[in-house]
Amino acid sequence: MGQTWVEECREYGGARLQMMKGGEGPPLLVLHGAAGNPAWMGYHEELAKSFTVYAPSHPGYEKSTRPDWIDSIDAVAHFYLGLMEDMGVERYSLLGFSMGGWMAAEMAAMSPHCLDKLVIGSGVGIKPEEGEIAELFTVAREAVAGMRFFDTSQVPNYEETYGQPMTREQADQERNNRETATRWCWSPYMHNPNLPHYLQRVSTSTLIVWGREDAIVPVECAELYRRAIRNSRVHIIERCGHIPQVEKPQEFLEAVVPFLRGE
Amino acid sequence: MSVQVHWFTEQPYSFTTEDVLAEHQDESYFTLSNRFFDPMKAHQLYNEYHEQYAFADEVGFDGIMTNEHHNAWWCMKPSANIDATAIAKVTKNCKIAILGNVIPVTTNPVRLAEEIAMVDVISGGRVISGFVRGTPVESLQANINPAENMERFEEAHDLIIKTWTTDGPFRWEGKYYHNRIVNPWMKPIQKPHPPIWYPGTSSVESVVWAAERGYAYMSLGSLxxxxxxxxxxxxxxxRAAGHDTGPEHYGYLIRAFVADTDERAYEMGKHFMWNEKYRFKSIEEHADPPGYRSRDAAKIASRRVQPGFGSWTYDDLIGMDNLIVGSPDTVIATLRRIRKELKAGYLLIYGHEGPMPHKDVMRSIELWGTEVIPALKEDG
Known part of the structure; x- marks a missing residue:
């Protein structure tokens, strides 16, 4: 079987955006987290069996350029709403992970009528009541790497994907990605105090997915999102860390795909 | 202009001991808990440091340099302007070189413009105003986005200069700073404003920034x-930017200690290595956080292997003329050798470190004033 996706470049709002696109079916925009969008992953492939998957690298990430005005999460949310409109995609579902989950929530609050379904995976954006969102910018990158998974032995292809030393080009990319995340999430750190209030008007059918053992965004935030979005429910994946789509892809997809298909 | 000689100390909290650092300092110098700070001991140290300032002025130093660091057990100056005010009141003649205010980490540059103007007025027009981007730690402790540092620096600089040179009230609506009514009553004595110096550690970007504006550049401790x-x-x-620059646009900071004999100076100079392996300790995320440098500069830096301070011994540094210790004759000879190679109009003498005994520092200052500085001035 050949490659099932293509890489496209789109210009909008002063940005030149690199985007992976694959599959057939209703449109689904997938927004990556702060670490970046390095590859077409297994979960993209599975989602592409039911949907037309759009997986852009955010402006300032990988090969996507960032115009000055995209200097915050709400700016990038406005950007994506405009981009989808510009591509002629009027209604779509939205799946956002971690920092991308925050973007997705802001987009839902701005333009709920555009969205068919919303999935927030381990999203930042709401300040926890008990714990804290882990510090990612001012700690050693090894410490950040250590927080991602609950148990690396259950991550498919862990060694191939995460166990190799970075090339210089990968290190440049990682540094540039971190710079973009730093610009957007520095203060208030990884959240918008107003977001829960903005979400009051969202009636979009929403699934909130979290790993029980998330060491980066406390699992209590799943409940905070549920309270903020009236038509939402929570799906917790046991013995799983911050990136369920990679650590337990099967369970993740079993929850997400039927939800998005409206089954 | 004959050479201008300035006195400088970091004003360390010299009671910080290596056993505490070894046990309690984890990732970087600025994470050592401030529970190890005793304000009464600091009070005693400030008094000694201020006596040294007064004496340096009296014996003939042309200026006293101050600076600012935060969360640092090796520098008790969280506000350069407060130290500058102390200098203004304990000295009569010398310049007060503030090197510098960390302008990107302020939320209100107009306040800094007021404070610097106030010190200029209190001191009768003796202020030299340096502006710095600060070490990344200064951004982190203030929770100012490190990726905005350079843009904030430039905008704060423009706003401060405009505040000093334009009659108020005026309005400022920039990217980072928004002031509806800029009209501080306090303006500097020196017109159009105090001299601007740019201190740095020799990064190409910083040298070019200062040179394009004709601001004097102070090289801080480079080889x-x-x-x-x-x-x-x-x-x-x-010169390409149209500025007629000379030695009066360049300064060099160097660690140096003078005593009556070479032997005594060599012993005292060992304090320059005080807690050295902890002082520069920093994880990369604190020393060079994402966005603090431009993408191009970060890429170049990641491919350059530099021997760092910390890898050289006391004797190495003396051998490289990066640290000078000796009797007046020895120190004069070394500084003459350095000035032959480097046409610097200013020598910033980093003359004290760690727990150097106060009385030895005072004697050193006396020897600078009576022997070394007059000899250097004879050379022009």
Whole structure:
């Protein structure tokens, strides 16, 4: 079987955006987290069996350029709403992970009528009541790497994907990605105090997915999102860390795909 | 202009001991808990440091340099302007070189413009105003986005200069700073404003920034050959931008201790190595956080292997003329050798470190004033 996706470049709002696109079916925009969008992953492939998957690298990430005005999460949310409109995609579902989950929530609050379904995976954006969102910018990158998974032995292809030393080009990319995340999430750190209030008007059918053992965004935030979005429910994946789509892809997809298909 | 000699100390909290650092300092110097700070001991140290300032002025130093660091057990100056005010009141003649205010980490540059003007007025027009981007730690402790540092620096600079040179009230609506009514009553004595100096550690970007504006560049402790290259780049860039620059646009900071004999100076100079392996300790995310440098500069830096301070011994540094200790004759001879290679109009003497005994520092200051400085001034 050949490659099932293509890489496209789109210009909008002063940005030149690199985007992976694959599959057939209703449109689904997938927004990556702060670490970046390095590859077409297994979960993209599975989602592409039911949907037309759009997986852009955010402006300032990988090969996507960032115009000055995209200097915050709400700016990038406005950007994506405009981009989808510009591509002629009027209604779509939205799946956002971690920092991308925050973007997705802001987009839902701005333009709920555009969205068919919303999935927030381990999203930042709401300040926890008990714990804290882990510090990612001012700690050693090894410490950040250590927080991602609950148990690396259950991550498919862990060694191939995460166990190799970075090339210089990968290190440049990682540094540039971190710079973009730093610009957007520095203060208030990884959240918008107003977001829960903005979400009051969202009636979009929403699934909130979290790993029980998330060491980066406390699992209590799943409940905070549920309270903020009236038509939402929570799906917790046991013995799983911050990136369920990679650590337990099967369970993740079993929850997400039927939800998005409206089954 | 004959050479201008300035006195400098970091004002360390010299009671910080290596056993505490070894046990409690984890990732970087600025995470050592401030529970190890005793304000009464600091009070005693400030008094000694201020006596040294007064004496340096009395014996003939042309200026006293101050600076600012935060969360640092090796520098008790969280506000350069407060130290500058102390200098203004304990001295009569010397320049007060504030090197510098960390302007990107302020939320209100107009307040800084007021404070610097106030010190200029209190001191009768003796202020030299340096502006710095600060070490990344200054951004982190203030929770100012490190990726915005350079843009904030430039905008704060423009706003401060405008505040000093334009009659108020005026309005400022920039990217980072928004002031509806800029009209501080306090304006500097020196017109159009106090001299601007730019202190830095020889990064190409900083040298070019200063040179393009004709601001004097102060090379802070770089190795001599680097300072010589920087000096060439500075003048080449400045002249291309239409500035007629000379030695009065370049300064060099160097650690140096004078005593009555070479032997005594060598012993005292060992304090320059005080807690050295902890002082520069920092994880990369604190020393060079994402966005603090431009993407191009970060890429170049990641491919360059530099021997760092911390890898050289006391004797190495003396051998490289990066640290000078000796009797007046020895120190004069070394500084003459350095000045032959580097045409610097200012020597910033980093003359005290760690727990050097106060009385030895006072004697050193006396020898600078009575012997070393007059000999250097004879050379022009």
């Amino acid at each position: 001599l050959d680097v300072a010589v290259q920087t000096n060439e780049l500075y003048h080449k860039t400045a």
